[in-house]
Amino acid sequence: MLMTRRFFVLLILLVACSGPIGAQPDPATLGPRVGAQVPEFSGVDQFGRRQTLQTVLGAKGAMLVFFRSADW
Amino acid sequence: MKRQGLGLAAISYDAPETLKKFADARGITFPLISDSGSAIIKQYGLLNTTVQAGTRTYGIPFPGTFILDRAGVVRSRHFEAAYQERSTVASILVGQGITPFGPATTSETAHLTVTAGASDDTVAPGKRLSLVFDITPKRGMHLYAPGKHTYQVVRLTLDQQPWMRAHEPTYPASEIYHFKPLNERVEVFQKPFRLVQDVTVLATPEVQKLLAKETSVIITGRLEYQACDDKLCYSPQSVPVSWTLALKPLDRQ
Numbered sequence: 001m002l003m004t005r006r007f008f009v010l011l012i013l014l015v016a017c018s019g020p021i022g023a024q025p026d027p028a029t030l031g032p033r034v035g036a037q038v039p040e041f042s043g044v045d046q047f048g049r050r051q052t053l054q055t056v057l058g059a060k061g062a063m064l065v066f067f068r069s070a071d072w
Numbered sequence: 073m074k075r076q077g078l079g080l081a082a083i084s085y086d087a088p089e090t091l092k093k094f095a096d097a098r099g100i101t102f103p104l105i106s107d108s109g110s111a112i113i114k115q116y117g118l119l120n121t122t123v124q125a126g127t128r129t130y131g132i133p134f135p136g137t138f139i140l141d142r143a144g145v146v147r148s149r150h151f152e153a154a155y156q157e158r159s160t161v162a163s164i165l166v167g168q169g170i171t172p173f174g175p176a177t178t179s180e181t182a183h184l185t186v187t188a189g190a191s192d193d194t195v196a197p198g199k200r201l202s203l204v205f206d207i208t209p210k211r212g213m214h215l216y217a218p219g220k221h222t223y224q225v226v227r228l229t230l231d232q233q234p235w236m237r238a239h240e241p242t243y244p245a246s247e248i249y250h251f252k253p254l255n256e257r258v259e260v261f262q263k264p265f266r267l268v269q270d271v272t273v274l275a276t277p278e279v280q281k282l283l284a285k286e287t288s289v290i291i292t293g294r295l296e297y298q299a300c301d302d303k304l305c306y307s308p309q310s311v312p313v314s315w316t317l318a319l320k321p322l323d324r325q
Contacts, residue, residue, distance in 0.1 A: 024122055027151035030134050031117050034146050038138065041112040043083065045103035046091040051081060053144050056103065060077035061141040063164070066118055066133040070086050070094035070104065 076170055085110045085131040139168055156198045156275040163191040163202040167268055173204045183213050183299035183306060188313055196320040198275035208264040212301045217246030219259030224298035224308040228269045231292045235279045239270040280322060291315045
């Protein structure tokens, strides 16, 4: 009985620590679709300048790239 | 891209100092936008949900690229199943018809004129580039588009290479040709059109080892088609094509 309790405590701890991790989604389902308006955003660039969707857009539009990291 | 009137920005979850170091090392002058906390990444629905919360890499996006019009509406989107693989900028712009493709060769057959080229003259493991054909059927000729018929569809058949994966070709909209004697309606191209075939140079360890000492790669294949006019259908044709592309190693920095 003691072993069973220990087993359940361990199991609960493992589940609590693991957190929800999703499966690899279909890339076609990610983010705004063709024809959709993308959300406004605001962030600081490498020069300390405030950048928004409006500052990024050129006369004919823009290429917006999401990348994993520049650090690893 | 500036010449084309297009802005460019890249977004990651890194701190501004990290992005500055990265940009300085590579001479990057376009904006690298810091999204510490991943608010933009979440807002765009791109948070990588396969990463466990609380870990160093939590907050990264599924990598991808959007081409937006002047109003911020998505014109095209480019996501790959494997993060090591990415369309080249030139490939995206050529695919959108925004820029012409690089050095090209033009040849002529009895039925058409074809100008063939590639979006990039240099590739690296993980790069997805476009092989492009601008095809003009001769007067009165039509070529067959994908559809419900048994004619030879115009297509590029590539010779298989262990370091390369070919994607589905991209065709423009076709038109219906009505052949009255047989009351037959088929999907064809009669006007100039562009056929785009993307290929990815694989980034697997095996391929990197295979290409380690190479400074170029050669892609070979055949442009296959069948042409007909109002009276005659000609036998299926096969035009040999090849591209020699400079090869760079994978950027590991």
